[in-house]
Amino acid sequence: MCLAVPMKVMELKADGTGVCELENIRYDVDISLIENVQLEDFLIVHAGFAIEKLDVAEANQRLQLFKELAETYSDGQLD
């Protein structure tokens, strides 16, 4: 029920809504709960509404950590 996925903002419309993309599919998204939405931001979308912005710097930092973990693991032992 609380599932929400990151989608990329592709278009900001005059009526205050946005068009976001996930895996090449575009969705109309209500962005009224988020301040200062910019094109190419990633928004966390739930039930047609963006509920928060994805902090890309934080996400990338985490991904880097996972990349390192994966490398150490595969260096250290056979899968």
Place this chain on the structure above:
Amino acid sequence: MKYIDGFRNHLAAKAITKDIHELASKLSEKNIEARIMEVCGSHTMSIARYGIRQILPKNVRLISGPGCPVCVTDAAYIDAAIILAEERAVHIATFGDMLKVPGSSRTLADARGAGGNIHVCYSPLDAVKLAKENPLEQFVFLGIGFETTVPPVISIIKKAKAEKLTNISILTAFKLVPPALEALAQDKDVAVNAFLLPAHVSAIIGAEAYTDFVKRHNISSVIAGFEPLDILLGIKGLLQQLVQGKVELVNQYTRVVKNQGNRVALNLMDTYLKPSDASWRGIGTIPQSGLILRDEYADYDASKKYNVSTQGGTPDKRCRCGDVLRGIIFPDECPLFNKECTPLFPIGPCMVSSEGSCAAYYKYSR
């Protein structure tokens, strides 16, 4: 998409699992069992889907909590929605999960089969659109959900006002997570020593919303996202705390959850809603754990507009969802599990939503 797939990397998962096993053996030297409650249904589903329970050491137990809004919806609420559809000739608009939830004797799917106008919506705004296109008909949106879903649902009022629609209202059964945590922590039958806190509820209310709770109850807590690596890191973080005998609130989901939450959403909730006691199916009434519309918005309050009660109701007494949701039994310990009760013919609400503990067990863990 890297912001999804990157959080599912299986080698990184193995590396974190290895750490989890090391931490768990330190715990077992101290004779400690980690009893971690994942409060949120989306965590429950992810844990089942990625087989996380199966890769954990024996002394690390994951216990599902009451965080599936569909599962904690009272039978009386379903009865009220059926009365609206059948006796008041109102159109019901709802998230699809609600259709199969058993009321006292029937479901909304039964009411739809009998000719009731019941519309499944992906977004609450779909209901506004329906109301606008059918000005001579009355629409009621079933307002269930936790803090994540509340702002989208009450946006209906803002939209309806802007469009001058008077034919749409909300039947509220909103629930709040922190008061439920409080009730769980006070419940002597619920023996957990760590909480994996919800991802998107926390996005709305903010990490700080739990600070007092963690201090007061002295219970290790980590906010985690719903992807498998988020969950594994969350579990690892909780085990570290248990090994070190530390208690703190850690936000592992910093890419989405801010300390103060989403101010715009919180203000919107405060404008339209006020706290009230709420009844959780199988658990009972938890003080101040719900949100109802403020008196100024009575026109949008379906229970007032149509004078229906969402109290009472007689669910099937044999269903043990209440014990499942408090982590007292596992779903397969319910005598009806996978016998009379299956996702196709659910007896209790925990078997209905894909996020219900019984349904997640049925699908992935049998």
